[in-house]
Amino acid sequence: MSEKPKIALYWCASCGGCEEAVLDLAEKVLDLVNAVDIVFWPVAVDFKIEDVEKLPDKSITASLINGGIRLTEHEKVVKLLRQKSQYVIAYGACSAWGGIPGLANLYKREELLSRAYFEVPTVVNEEKVLPRTYKDEELGIEVEVPEVLPRLLPLDRVIEVDYYVPGCPPTPDVTWNAIQALLSGNLPPKGSVIGASSKALCDECPLNETKPDKLLIKEFKRITEFTPDPEKCLLAQGLPCLGPVTRGGCGALCIKANMPCTGCFGMLDNVSDYGAKALSFLASILDVEDEKEVERQVKEKIADLVGRLYRYTLPSSKLGGKVFKR
Amino acid sequence: MAEFKPKIVVFACNWCTYAALDLAGTSRMKYPANFRVIKVMCSGRVDPQFVLEAFKQGADGVIVAGCHPGDCHYVNGNMKTLRRMTMLKKMLEEMGIEKERFRLEWISAAEATKWVQVANEMVEQVKALGPLKPRLEVKE
Amino acid sequence: MSEEIRIGVYVCHCGLNIAGVVNVKEVVEYAKTLPNVVVAKDYVFMCSAPGQAMIKEDIKEHKLNRVVVAACSPAMHEPTFRGVLGDAGLNPYLFEMANIREHCSWVHPDDKEAATEKAKELVRMAVAKARLLEPLEKIKSAVRPAVLVIGGGVAGLRATLDLVERGFDVYLVEKRSVLGGNAVKLGELAYTTLTGKDVVNSLVEKIKANPKAHIFLNSEVEKVDGSIGDFRVTVTRRLGEGKEEKIELNVGAIIVAIGYDPYEPAIGEYGYKTTDKVVTLFQLMDILSEEGPTKGELLIGGIRPKSLAFILCVGSLSTTPNAKPYCSRMCCSASLKTILKIKEKYPDIDVYVFYKDMRTYGKEEDLYWKAIENEVKFIRFDEAPSVKPRDKFVEVEAFDTTIQERIAIPVDAVVLANGMVPATDTEKIRIMLKIGCGADGFLKEAHLKLRPVEALTDGIFLAGVATGPKNIIESIASGSAAAAKAATIVTKEEIEVEPLIARVNEDMCSGCGICAALCPYEAITIEVKEDGKRISKVNSMLCKGCGTCAAACPSGAMQQSGFKDNQVMAQVVATFRGE
Amino acid sequence: MKPVVVVGGGIAGIQAALDLADQGVKVYLVEKSPSIGGRMAQLDKTFPTLDCSSCILTPKMVAVDRHENIELLTYAEVKEVVGEPGNFKVKILKKPRYVDVDKCTGCGQCVMKCPVKVPNEFNLGMDMRKAIYIPFPQAVPLKATIDPEHCLYFTKGVCRVCERFCPPKAINFNQKPEEIELNVAAIIVATGFSLDDARKRGEYGYGKYPNVYTNLEFERLLSSTGPTKGEIVRRSDGRHPKKIAFIQCVCSRDELTNKYCSAICCMASTKEAILAKEHLPDVECTIFFMDVRAFGKGYQEFFERAKQEFGVRFVRARPAKIEEDPKTRNLIVYYEDTETSRFTKEEFDMVVLAVALRPILPESLVKSGLIQPDNYGFADVPEMYIEPVRASKPGIFVIGVLQSPKDIPDSVIQAGAAAMRAAIYAISG
16 A cells, blocks of 8 residues: 655644634545645644654655744744655745734844733733743753744745745635645646745736726725725725735635735745835825825825735845844 | 945936936046946836845945936836835835935936935935944845 | 856956056956856957957857946947947847946045945946846837828928928828818918918918828828837718718828817907907908908908007916916917008008017017007006997006006907917827827927927827917928928838837736836736736837836736846845855 | 938037938038037026936937937038039038047046146136037037147147047047038038127126126036036125026117017026026025016916016016126116016126027028028028928028027927928938
8 A cells, every 4th residue: 555645734923824724625624634644733633743753854745834933943843844844835924924923023022022921911920920941840850941033934034945825824725726736746846836826816806807097096095994896996996905916816805805905825926025016016006296195195094014015924025024223 | 343334225217317427427526435326227117126125135225316306208207216215215114224224316417416415425324324234134 | 948148247447547446457357256257358448449349259259148348337338339249149138337437436536445346346236137138139110101190280281291292101181171270361471471371272282282192181080009100090081961981091100280279268258259349369360361251351340440459368378267377479479460461551550459478589579679660559467458348449458567557448449369279189189199288288299398299109299289389380390390200200111119128927917907007108008818817018119118117016027128127136136245 | 312411510400410310311410519519518407397408418419429320520610512402512621629539538538637728618618628628528429629729739839748648549639621522412500509799788797797697607507517516606706696687688679789589588597597596595586577488388387487486586677787886796787677667776696697699600601692691690581481491592401599599499390390301302312
């Protein structure tokens, strides 16, 4: 009997949504389970790190890793998986580009820890204790608490990544496409995104055909200001929809719910900085020639430019996050 | 400690600012040797990605420069530049890059003197801020 | 697999202009260390014949496929060196220049070390870009040796005659049933006994005698497709009894000479149409014309006036709420010319001119002197005069700014020197041809000073009052000028366009439409494919290569040749480090 | 096909040459000075767009230089013309530059080393050039020229410093004048204008009071390539003026000098006042005028902007005289404001005179009757309604200010018109 391909799944700094996303395959999960051997999946299966360590190098066909690299532990585990796997897949926005937890890169590590452990109203921590490695006297052992890294990093800044599966989380179709590509061995060049489209969301957006000849707007609008016409391109209605700069393949789910795209499928192959490109196209179509008016609209209608334009990609951006004075 | 010699990348449009820099040359004006000029046909070609790449690579400052409003060789390319760079300036500030490190300037082909003035000013300001590179935490 | 990149670097001394400051030898040695550089040399004058010969030999001997010259500004010698590459059989666009004179030696003469360091880096940047350059071909398109002229007024007629005499087929499309436009009604012209009609007739006769001229009366241009060199035009001709025919034309260039409409005062504006004693200047010129309603006799409201008041700037200079803000240019001189002709025929007549600024510019000042000699009385106003029709006369009242008094003058008739407004068709033509118009409503030229007869769209030219008020002489001159521009196109078999333009990668384009909205030349359209998907298309004959669409393209599908993202980015990276 | 000669390398001549050459007609462009560019090259900015003049002109100059159908004959003059339309014989004298233009790279080393200083005609004598010189930074061709009237070698037989320092060894003191004879189909003449002598209006004190300027001088003051590098400073003391008066119609619309209107001065002064305000935000600018002749496209709008946006003051008056305060060198302008009928005087610290344009008729063509002057001295255009640019003789075209006072767009239009008409002779020639 030929051995089934071995698959590992692991999460780093993520919300858990990507784990759910795998289960969202619904009945196809059973196909998956039949087709592969899962050798590591902390959230669902009781294998330990030691089990992985025992596997021969490159014996795992593919490791699907979600979440960004926030802790020293993440660094350690993904390096181990890299060693044991033929393919490493950055699964989901956080792993691929940092994702929403990556917005923490707008703050210093000290600020983050202070906020989380001292300042949040629901926290009671009078002795100002921070997570640290300590010796448990009762058990007589060293309790190792992983350290928080100075910045959250996308997976490919720590280990080599073979393929990327986009989404926050990846949709069942995208996940299934990616898995099929992996299992069939019918794979694009290393470093590619798999499972999704090679074009921007507009290509599959049902509202693309409603665009005016000249896609120019006089004013950005906030989604809270009005109920958009569901039959008309949201961008043309003034909502800063990020569809043009975002990879397609999601099936335009948000648009179908009358909500603008926020960019969770990330950038396209020819783009190296998502936020910069998003900014460039939005600024371009804002048909205003007065600097002050541009400033006003940014302030009042977009407010948090970095948060809006780098919602899923800040750690993978050219600057990686906020630059702090030393 | 070695003197800090800032490096400033200039994206200049072919018709106005690049020509102004040429004129500064033919007029033998002097300005500090801190600038590296990248020519584009129109300031409207300057993709914000280029500016971020420059900072990532270690630019201590970036100037995007083109024709004065109304003078664009391509009708109104510079107005698109104005919008993009106004927004980019705001974003760079949110990212912790001081506004003195990034300038949008209109310098016509005749304004070699203006270029020299901008160049001197920019070097002074950036020197006062210190180098940017060590602050970046980007791993290659 | 792509070929191996082999770069030659040539550093010019420019006498001592560069070598006096920059250590040229050091730059050459540095260039040799850069990846893909197979040869690096210096020479005292790289642009000289021996310098060029050296590069040509090296291209052959070292099988170079990219060349970098570090010398002066590319504004000066980029075409020279591109030519060198071409002569050596290499694509001219595989060339990059580092400006180490204007941007380096000349501006850093006091710091040789810094200048040398900068020169090295400029070479490194040029090499980094050169490595990624791609061969480009000029874009060529066949030219149809025919011209469409829209509008058969004097400007259109002059353009037509010039072009047929030059040997080209011209299709002259005129909306009305006769040629000549407004000029036929201008009566006798200044400094001559010629009438507007004489001028028109002399042009029309010669045009009709030329077999190259194809005149379409009662016709309008319905649709225009294509671009410079190859416009496809649909003309509709009215045949009477409600019948029409469609004519398809194929031309290399288009001249728009759609003229103007005289400003029509509102009812009651200066008493207009409330009494037959108030006429416009255009009406007066018609009255004075031999073929006019009175066979040239001065009769207004049935009587021969003994006194006349002319009010200038009617419809111009914002004198009334309906008036346009601009100056109509010809009305001052046309009024004075008409007054002088009247004075010649009826010396006893009293003429008063109410004016704001007397704009008899240039040699036409002569008319003003003559009017003063002929005792024409001039009254200057800031606030528009009021016209009050009485029983037997009309009273014109105004505040005379010179004597600082309000005066009222009774006259037998009033002439309103009405200005020019854009022809009613202007908007339709503008949209059809995708050419711009200004705030004044007239068609917009490519450059007000230096390209006054060219539209922003290549291959379309503008003549006569279509771009703004002109007198008849100026209109005729602009007709010839537009014809000259059209001739520069249709005289060629093929036109070539610089290839440094935008191109779209269709496999990456989502048809989001951002680019199309930005293009100032309407060079980008969004096409709908068979499967319903949208895709961006660049018309390479319209694109001027500014690259603003590439900067905006959110998917990186739109790239500008010669300034592609990776090329510019390579320069940015090379500013700071080698490979 | 026969070639065409264009005489005069200002904007009109440049445009005519380009419009012909682009039609495939061979053109000889003859310019008497060492560089083409003409008056437009001396302007700082142009109305009403405030385009920088050299920025929009230089590309055209370079295009002329590079055009395969244009042969540029600078530093050359037409000596004689005979013949008929379609077949003119033109004798051209090429003056020696004493510089081998094939070798000269325009590097300027010679200029730096030359010890002789000569009033710089490009800056209207307001600064100095050398005896070997390149007229202005954007000159086309960008080649040095030795002025033998001032060169020490030619005047005293010594020096030759330029020869020693010229890197490509381009100096050649043995050059001789060269005569060229051309057979051409048509001749386009665009020899332009000079300003009339403002001293003819002695009451304004030009040439006597240092702080009275002509408008062309003021234009050079505004320009960053001018004698003061774009600083507006007074001739008398180098200080920035606080109050500038612009006086219109100096030697124009004037029975004693020229009765015609010079057509461009109203807008030129309006522009200069705006630029002065841009240079010196606190300066007060007053324009004394008779009628504001804002007749061209966008001109009235420009005039309104000058008043409203830039606060330029317009006074409808023709000043009677100017007196100088000998101590301050300020200028007292006496005038009657015709809108208030008030006689008054007002002190300014700089005055700019809008001086009349005078055509420069080419002697050789006038002598042979090919061009006839009209009663003002401009080139006559007998068939103005049919062929607005044709001179007295068919096949000869007169364009630009040579023919009547006019602005740049009208000159460019006439250039196109002449190119069209000349091309018809060229193809049948």
